[in-house]
Amino acid sequence: MGRNQRDPDRVVRGPGPKSRRQKDLAMPKNYDITEEQEPNKKISSRAKVRAKKRDLKKQLLTSLVEAKAEKKEADKIEEEDEIKEEETLQLLSDDDSDDMPDDEFDLDDDDDHVEAEIRDRVIGEMRGEDHEDDSSDDEGEDGELPIERKTKQVLQKRSQLSKDCNDNSAQNLRSHAYLFDKRAVKENNIQTNIAETETFVLPSGQEIEKENTLLFKNHIHQRIKDVVAVLSDFGNKRDPERTRKDYVNVLRKDLCTYYSYNDFLLSKFMDMFPLTELIAFLEANEVNRPITIRTNTLKTKRRDLAQALISRGVNLDPLAKWTKVGLVVYESPVPIGATPEYLAGHYMIQGASSFVPVMALAPQPGERVLDMCAAPGGKTTYIAQLMKNSGFIFVNDINKARLKAVVGNMHRMGVSNSVISNYDARSFPTIMGNFSRVLLDAPCSGTGVISKDPSVKTSKDDSDITKCSHLQKELILAAIDSCNAQAQNGGYIVYCTCSVMVEENEEVVNYALKKRNVKLVQTGLEFGVEGFCKYRQYRFHPSLKQTRRFYPHSHNMDGFFVAKFKKFSNKIPSSDDVKEKQEVKE
Numbered sequence: 001m002g003r004n005q006r007d008p009d010r011v012v013r014g015p016g017p018k019s020r021r022q023k024d025l026a027m028p029k030n031y032d033i034t035e036e037q038e039p040n041k042k043i044s045s046r047a048k049v050r051a052k053k054r055d056l057k058k059q060l061l062t063s064l065v066e067a068k069a070e071k072k073e074a075d076k077i078e079e080e081d082e083i084k085e086e087e088t089l090q091l092l093s094d095d096d097s098d099d100m101p102d103d104e105f106d107l108d109d110d111d112d113h114v115e116a117e118i119r120d121r122v123i124g125e126m127r128g129e130d131h132e133d134d135s136s137d138d139e140g141e142d143g144e145l146p147i148e149r150k151t152k153q154v155l156q157k158r159s160q161l162s163k164d165c166n167d168n169s170a171q172n173l174r175s176h177a178y179l180f181d182k183r184a185v186k187e188n189n190i191q192t193n194i195a196e197t198e199t200f201v202l203p204s205g206q207e208i209e210k211e212n213t214l215l216f217k218n219h220i221h222q223r224i225k226d227v228v229a230v231l232s233d234f235g236n237k238r239d240p241e242r243t244r245k246d247y248v249n250v251l252r253k254d255l256c257t258y259y260s261y262n263d264f265l266l267s268k269f270m271d272m273f274p275l276t277e278l279i280a281f282l283e284a285n286e287v288n289r290p291i292t293i294r295t296n297t298l299k300t301k302r303r304d305l306a307q308a309l310i311s312r313g314v315n316l317d318p319l320a321k322w323t324k325v326g327l328v329v330y331e332s333p334v335p336i337g338a339t340p341e342y343l344a345g346h347y348m349i350q351g352a353s354s355f356v357p358v359m360a361l362a363p364q365p366g367e368r369v370l371d372m373c374a375a376p377g378g379k380t381t382y383i384a385q386l387m388k389n390s391g392f393i394f395v396n397d398i399n400k401a402r403l404k405a406v407v408g409n410m411h412r413m414g415v416s417n418s419v420i421s422n423y424d425a426r427s428f429p430t431i432m433g434n435f436s437r438v439l440l441d442a443p444c445s446g447t448g449v450i451s452k453d454p455s456v457k458t459s460k461d462d463s464d465i466t467k468c469s470h471l472q473k474e475l476i477l478a479a480i481d482s483c484n485a486q487a488q489n490g491g492y493i494v495y496c497t498c499s500v501m502v503e504e505n506e507e508v509v510n511y512a513l514k515k516r517n518v519k520l521v522q523t524g525l526e527f528g529v530e531g532f533c534k535y536r537q538y539r540f541h542p543s544l545k546q547t548r549r550f551y552p553h554s555h556n557m558d559g560f561f562v563a564k565f566k567k568f569s570n571k572i573p574s575s576d577d578v579k580e581k582q583e584v585k586e
């Protein structure tokens with residue numbers, strides 16, 4: 001049975017002691033028992049405690065009422081401030097009541113609770129009732145009654161509130177700080193609201209890296225432009241504290257970063273080109289060269305080929321004035337390496353720069369020609385068509401695997417005047433000679449074909465260039481020695497590389513001029529820039545200006561070098577002769 005459940009069988013005898021004590025007091029109005037009011041009346045200590053309690057409770061109630069009124073006023077001021085602020089900022093219209101820190105103005109709950117408690121106690125006291133909690137009137141260690149402690153707490157809160165309310169500037173500051181806090185929260189809300197309605201896709205590490213790289217690259221690019229501008233007008237634009245070398249060092253590093261070159265290769269290019277040309281060269285290396293094809297005149301004419309391809313939807317044009325066989329392909333709905341015309345050998349896909357050395361060689365029908373480093377045979381097939389498939393072409397390469405491609409190309413293009421061999425060309429003069437013309441398309445560093453093979457940007461160093469140069473010097477002597485100076489209309493050697501390095505080009509040619517009885521002649525090409533006669537520490541024979549350089553930025557073709565020699569004697573100069581030759585030249 002529950003504690004409050006009455007026993008139905010119990011005989012009720014009358015009101016118990018508790019109900020008697022709860023009887024309403026018949027008290028005169030304004031009745032208050034205090035020592036001051038009745039100083040002579042003797043009262044018990046218990047009655048004194050009760051009187052003290054009543055007094056405190058009364059004070060407390062008054063304080064609470066006042067505190068509430070003050071708080072209401074503070075709320076009102078704050079509300080007004082906030083409305084003004086809201087109107088000015090015109091930010092959000094949502095309710096921010098939850099944004100207010102809990103401990104800022106939260107007296108209400110606490111006060112209501114204490115107030116209710118006190119009210120109960122006062123009524124209880126007035127009824128002569130002891131409250132369960134303080135029936136023993138426990139005093140604290142410092143002699144304080146629990147009710148006194150509570151009263152103190154409420155009074156403290158109240159005094160704090162009054163202080164805040166009275167201190168206008170403090171209040172303003174506080175409400176402003178609070179409003180700013182709220183505005184920050186609201187602004188955050190603007191952003192997070194988007195996140196609430198849309199799914200925010202977190203970028204992957206790769207995407208972030210890409211974005212950072214892009215930002216970083218843009219920054220570097222701007223600095224490159226700025227430094228180039230300073231170096232172009234150094235007297236006016238320089239920082240007097242900095243030397244030209246300082247600027248050049250920064251530029252070199254930035255160019256390496258921006259275009260992804262190693263320091264070695266970029267320094268080489270910096271030595272070779274004036275600044276504006278350097279940037280144009282580097283930019284051109286970032287772009288693919290146009291697709292060009294060469295008509296195989298052994299099988300068709302350029303006009304017929306162009307017609308056939310146009311009818312397949314290929315968009316093309318004649319390549320340039322300097323060639324009667326070249327076409328440039330802008331776009332094609334079919335793979336240009338798989339058309340029926342291609343498979344029938346009507347054309348070769350070949351960079352414009354590859355036309356040039358063969359044009360310089362100018363092989364004639366019926367001649368005996370050597371292509372020393374021929375694989376995969378692009379230039380060989382051009383030689384064959386210029387020779388009208390007559391005479392002989394000895395097609396050599398050290399790489400057996402690459403020779404398979406040569407065989408395939410010869411068959412497809414209908415070349416029937418060739419013999420394929422697989423020798424180290426350095427030994428070729430000991431195998432056979434007496435060639436009217438020799439083409440040496442030498443293995444090289446590939447620094448002219450960076451757009452085709454960007455790995456060159458970082459894979460080459462000084463030793464690679466030196467090694468190439470060394471091999472090229474050996475090969476060029478072998479090429480000259482394979483050629484017959486007495487051949488009718490012949491005795492020509494063309495040396496070419498797809499490198500722009502001076503060490504692989506002018507230096508090799510200059511070496512050959514010293515070592516053999518050859519001289520440089522005009523290439524017969526209408527374009528291209530002259531080779532270097534003077535370059536940094538190098539001083540080359542003045543005839544080097546007859547060699548030709550081709551650049552991606554100036555000729556829209558791969559970087560290339562071409563030199564044409566005429567052999568005037570089959571005698572190989574002795575070392576004494578070479579010394580003598582050198583002295584005469586110097």
Ligand SMILES: C[S@@+](CC[C@H](N)C(=O)[O-])C[C@H]1O[C@@H](n2cnc3c(N)ncnc32)[C@H](O)[C@@H]1O
Binds near residue numbers: 354
């Ligand atoms: C630039 S590629 C020739 C490209 C060819 N002329 C063409 O137009 O298709 C250089 C060639 O030289 C060959 N080579 C390298 N060292 C050689 C050597 N010592 N003797 C003969 N060929 C060599 C390579 O195998 C390579 O095929």
